[in-house]
Amino acid sequence: MELIRQNVQELIPQRKANWQGRPEWFFNREHTDTYEQWYEGRYKRAEIWQKKIIAELVAKEPRIKELLEFGCGTGRFTRWWKDIGIEASGGDISPLMLSQAKELFSGDLAMADSHFMPFKDKTFDAVAFITTFEYYRDPVRVIQEASRVSRHGIVMGMMNRNSPKFFRRRIQQAFGKNPFYVTAHFYTPQNLIQVIDKALVGRNYTIHWSCTGLPKWFPVQQWSIPVGDFFGLFVQFED
Secondary structure (H helix, E strand, C coil), X not given: CHHHHHHHHHHCCXXXXXXXXXXXXXXXXXXXXXXXXXXXXXXXXXXXXXXXHHHHHHCXXXXXXXEEEEXXXXXXXXXXXXXXXXXXXXXXXXXXXHHHHHHHCCCCEEECCCCCCCCCCCCEEEEEEECCHHHCCCHHHHHHHHHHHEEEEEEEEEEECCCHHHHHHHHHHHCCCCCCCCCCCCECHHHHHHHHHHXXXXXXXXXXXXXXXXXXXXXXXXXXXXXXXXXXXXXXXXX
């Protein structure tokens, strides 16, 4: 029995573990156990605006009725899709995050790597990545996988490089204060579009995007200028 207990502990490690050859915060229980609390506290207002622009982008393609959200984490956004009439499934590489998602989300969940999605071609109407794409070592391959299993498009919610918070995060990391973005690669809308164009050579598609995450005192909270802490982007397939 002692041997069995040790094996179970290794499946859900207490310490940091590696993915893509580097330690990641989402394999560290100290961080994953408090993930949901972030959104219930200081990030609640930001979440409302993030969901607003994502909903507006997805509404451009009325054929999206079922969706796969990869990098779903605890299912924070995965649980929300039903509010805009979309049935969602979730996928993630972290057993720690999925163990919480399982308790909070009633839909289907899969533990898998976004670089190798375990689904047949055109299984879903769309594939979504919400604040997870920043952590992929091979973003071109991930987009190609998403385009393979999706019929109508790819939805992305991203932390924007064109934001004062980007510099604050990097300063915090330099002093060992912020472990969440050490391995993250931040994009601007233009940077991301370049990656998409490289991944989808030969495909016919339209790209829509919008920014939010602006200071509370700012007169507008959503705009089509590539500045703000967060941007949503939708790749709408036309072929």
